[in-house]
Amino acid sequence: MNIGIIGLGLIGGSIGLGLRKLNFVDKFIGTDSNEENALHAIKLGIVDEIIPLQDLIMQSSVIILSIPVDGIEKILPSILNEIGKDSVILDTGSTKYDICNKVSSHPKRSRFVATHPIAGIENSGPIYANSDLFYKKNCIICDSELSAPDAMSIATKIYSIMAMRMIYMTSKEHDLYIAYISHLPHVISFALARTVLKKFKNEEKIFNNMMGSGLDSTTRLAKSKPETWLPIFISNRENMIQAIDFYIDHLEVFRNYLINKKFHDIDKYMKKANDIKDKKYV
Amino acid sequence: MNIGIIGLGLIGGSIGLGLRKLNFVDKFIGTDSNEENALHAIKLGIVDEIIPLQDLIMQSSVIILSIPVDGIEKILPSILNEIGKDSVILDTGSTKYDICNKVSSHPKRSRFVATHPIAGIENSGPIYANSDLFYKKNCIICDSELSAPDAMSIATKIYSIMAMRMIYMTSKEHDLYIAYISHLPHVISFALARTVLKKFKNEEKIFNNMMGSGLDSTTRLAKSKPETWLPIFISNRENMIQAIDFYIDHLEVFRNYLINKKFHDIDKYMKKANDIKDKKYV
Numbered sequence: 001m002n003i004g005i006i007g008l009g010l011i012g013g014s015i016g017l018g019l020r021k022l023n024f025v026d027k028f029i030g031t032d033s034n035e036e037n038a039l040h041a042i043k044l045g046i047v048d049e050i051i052p053l054q055d056l057i058m059q060s061s062v063i064i065l066s067i068p069v070d071g072i073e074k075i076l077p078s079i080l081n082e083i084g085k086d087s088v089i090l091d092t093g094s095t096k097y098d099i100c101n102k103v104s105s106h107p108k109r110s111r112f113v114a115t116h117p118i119a120g121i122e123n124s125g126p127i128y129a130n131s132d133l134f135y136k137k138n139c140i141i142c143d144s145e146l147s148a149p150d151a152m153s154i155a156t157k158i159y160s161i162m163a164m165r166m167i168y169m170t171s172k173e174h175d176l177y178i179a180y181i182s183h184l185p186h187v188i189s190f191a192l193a194r195t196v197l198k199k200f201k202n203e204e205k206i207f208n209n210m211m212g213s214g215l216d217s218t219t220r221l222a223k224s225k226p227e228t229w230l231p232i233f234i235s236n237r238e239n240m241i242q243a244i245d246f247y248i249d250h251l252e253v254f255r256n257y258l259i260n261k262k263f264h265d266i267d268k269y270m271k272k273a274n275d276i277k278d279k280k281y282v
Numbered sequence: 283m284n285i286g287i288i289g290l291g292l293i294g295g296s297i298g299l300g301l302r303k304l305n306f307v308d309k310f311i312g313t314d315s316n317e318e319n320a321l322h323a324i325k326l327g328i329v330d331e332i333i334p335l336q337d338l339i340m341q342s343s344v345i346i347l348s349i350p351v352d353g354i355e356k357i358l359p360s361i362l363n364e365i366g367k368d369s370v371i372l373d374t375g376s377t378k379y380d381i382c383n384k385v386s387s388h389p390k391r392s393r394f395v396a397t398h399p400i401a402g403i404e405n406s407g408p409i410y411a412n413s414d415l416f417y418k419k420n421c422i423i424c425d426s427e428l429s430a431p432d433a434m435s436i437a438t439k440i441y442s443i444m445a446m447r448m449i450y451m452t453s454k455e456h457d458l459y460i461a462y463i464s465h466l467p468h469v470i471s472f473a474l475a476r477t478v479l480k481k482f483k484n485e486e487k488i489f490n491n492m493m494g495s496g497l498d499s500t501t502r503l504a505k506s507k508p509e510t511w512l513p514i515f516i517s518n519r520e521n522m523i524q525a526i527d528f529y530i531d532h533l534e535v536f537r538n539y540l541i542n543k544k545f546h547d548i549d550k551y552m553k554k555a556n557d558i559k560d561k562k563y564v
Contacts, residue, residue: 118494138491167491180481181492185500188474191533192467193555199462199528209420209449210463211561212400217499218467219558226552234545244537246481248530251473255526263516270508273475276501279493 001026004060006053006075008032008041010120011092012066013129016046018162020131031056040126057082062154065091070231073102080108088151090115090158094182094228095235096142096171110148113155114171116140116178117164122223131162139164140178142171179239184247186221186229187240193222283308286342288335288357290314290323292402293374294348295411298328300444302413313338322408339364344436347373352513355384362390370433372397372440376460376510377517378424378453392430395437396453398422398460399446404505416444422460424453461521466529468503468511469522475504 001024005012008030016028030047032038038050057063057079065072065079072091079089080103090113093099100114117139121128139159144152156166169177196215200207233240257265283306287294290312298310312329314320320332339345339361347354347361354373361371362385372395375381382396399421403410421441426434438448451459478497482489515522539547 118492120495137494140492165491169488173488177482177485177488177492180478181489182494182496184477185474185496187533187536188470189500190552190555191529191536192470193558194551195466195525195529195532196462197554197557198532199525200459203459206451206455206459207463208561209447210400210422210459212419212464213402214464214467214503217502218471219561220499221496222552222555222558224552226549226556229552230545230549233540233548237540237543241537241540243477243481244533244540247473247477248533248537250477250480251469251526251530251533254469254473255523255530258515258519258523258526261519263512266515267508267512269476270472270504270506270511272479273472273504274508275479276475276504279490279501 001061002059003028004056004063005030005047006032006056006063006065007067007071008037008046008126009066010124010126010128010133011117012064013041013044013046013126014119014131014133015064015066015092015117015158015162016041017044017129017131018134019158020045021161022158029056029059037126044126044129046126046129054082061087062158063087063089064158065089065093068228068231069093069095069099069235073099073235076103076112077106080106080112083108083111085111086150087111088113088154090155092117094178094232095175096140097175098235100143100146100171104146109146111151113144113147113151114142115155115159116142116174117159117162118182122220124225124228134159134162134164136163136165138167140167140169140174142169142174144168175236176239179236179243180246183232183236183240184243186224187233187244188247189219189221193219283343284341285310286338286345287312287329288314288338288345288347289349289353290319290328290408291348292406292408292410292415293399294346295323295326295328295408296401296413296415297346297348297374297399297440297444298323299326299411299413300416301440302327303443304440311338311341319408326408326411328408328411343369344440345369345371346440347371347375350510350513351375351377351381351517355381355517358394359385359388362388362394365390365393367393368432369393370395370436372437374399376464376514377457378422379457380517382425382428382453386428391428393433395426395429395433396424397437397441398424398456399441400464404502406507406510413444416441416446418445418447420449421446422449422451422456424451424456426450457518458521461518461525462528465514465518465522466525468506469515469526470529471501471503475501
């Protein structure tokens with residue numbers, strides 16, 4: 001059997017490298033609309049062959065769809081139309097509700113497994129791909145009751161081989177929770193980058209001289225690709241608005257304590273925030 | 283000559299370890315109101331001896347004041363009263379204006395050098411101290427024209443031995459800029475931690491399962507000690523309010539684009555934020 005990867009960026013590339021251990025795969029084949037990515041993917045051993053999308057769909061028993069979420073939504077129905085009855089397709093998008101909704105009444109819905117392997121870095125492209133990206137991280141599988149048992153079994157095998165832990169929830173729950181846990185931190189980081197870049201527009205030297213590790217870590221996500229993130233924000237728009245508003249409320253509580261010199265309340269606020277120490281990211 | 287370190291936490295501890303190469307020092311002596319810190323500092327070789335504050339002031343040619351900024355403001359004038367005419371005292375506080383202001387007309391002002399070595403981690407205490415904390419980082423020296431040339435020379439020697447790069451500005455400029463570059467990211471992070479902890483109060487398991495590296499890096503600063511940060515926020519209150527408001531403005535721009543479906547503007551917003559990539563943190 002062949003595994004076909006559509007989208008050979010950081011995620012698709014890391015899956016390609018991570019799955020090399022699978023001994024039942026004949027060939028890894030791939031496609032990417034970006035020619036440079038495709039070339040890198042061959043050079044880096046992510047896939048054995050680059051072939052056109054239509055051929056990949058025909059020749060793959062398992063298809064991994066690792067492109068931006070708007071792209072997934074767009075091509076998933078037509079891929080489902082074309083794949084054989086035993087083939088499996090899984091996507092890796094960071095939003096799940098719109099994607100699942102798009103194919104909810106597709107006759108081959110059960111061949112699709114909606115997944116979100118939670119891993120990533122601010123850098124994109126196959127040159128940053130690595131076989132350990134997903135090591136011991138969590139993979140959210142959504143609406144799993146709509147996928148066929150054999151399709152589920154292949155999907156979990158694929159993620160297990162990369163040592164991921166499977167978590168199950170509905171696509172609706174996924175999008176709400178991930179709005180807070182992943183999408184909101186990205187917005188916060190983009191906004192912080194814009195704030196300091198604007199503030200120091202004419203003081204570039206001072207900015208470079210004063211930058212410390214604190215700003216570095218809080219603006220790390222602001223380096224993320226708009227091409228990936230705009231479709232995520234669009235797809236998860238309503239949850240995002242709710243999350244941003246909830247966050248601004250918390251920020252304003254702090255601000256108002258400061259304005260009203262309620263320093264004891266600021267102390268309590270920080271002490272409660274310190275509880276984040278107990279949340280270990282594996 | 284002896285070097286005396288008042289406050290043997292992360293910063294004071296790392297300075298103690300970093301200065302071991304100085305060959306003209308007879309003894310490193312230290313004091314800390316926290317007995318456990320003092321014990322650790324001896325065990326870890328940060329100082330050779332723990333002695334009471336008064337004795338430390340008498341016996342040190344160079345005093346390093348590395349305690350929270352409210353503490354610095356409080357004891358700096360009396361230490362200046364007591365030190366010999368050739369002694370030097372430098373502080374490491376994260377705000378500089380109030381501290382400098384407090385001793386601006388002190389007859390021995392010139393023996394004081396106001397410094398802010400820009401380095402730190404979210405963990406505190408001497409057990410996290412390391413001799414490389416300041417390696418190739420920047421040290422801001424404020425209002426240097428008010429310090430005597432020989433005091434300046436000792437201060438720069440101390441930071442140079444740890445491979446720090448010296449940057450000069452007024453204490454007023456320092457506090458304004460650092461509000462954006464360091465203090466604002468801390469507030470943002472505290473507020474994000476509070477937001478997600480509140481949102482997932484009854485969904486702890488889901489939170490742990492979905493946490494990724496994005497939330498991990500944006501909430502890193504929320505682990506910082508209120509004991510250190512409350513005095514900083516109080517001391518830099520006006521600049522902080524300005525910085526938080528400026529940040530909320532940027533966040534609201536993003537939010538309004540999302541509400542009004544101005545997706546092209548979100549794309550531009552993120553592209554501009556991406557410029558933060560060019561800002562390298564050494």
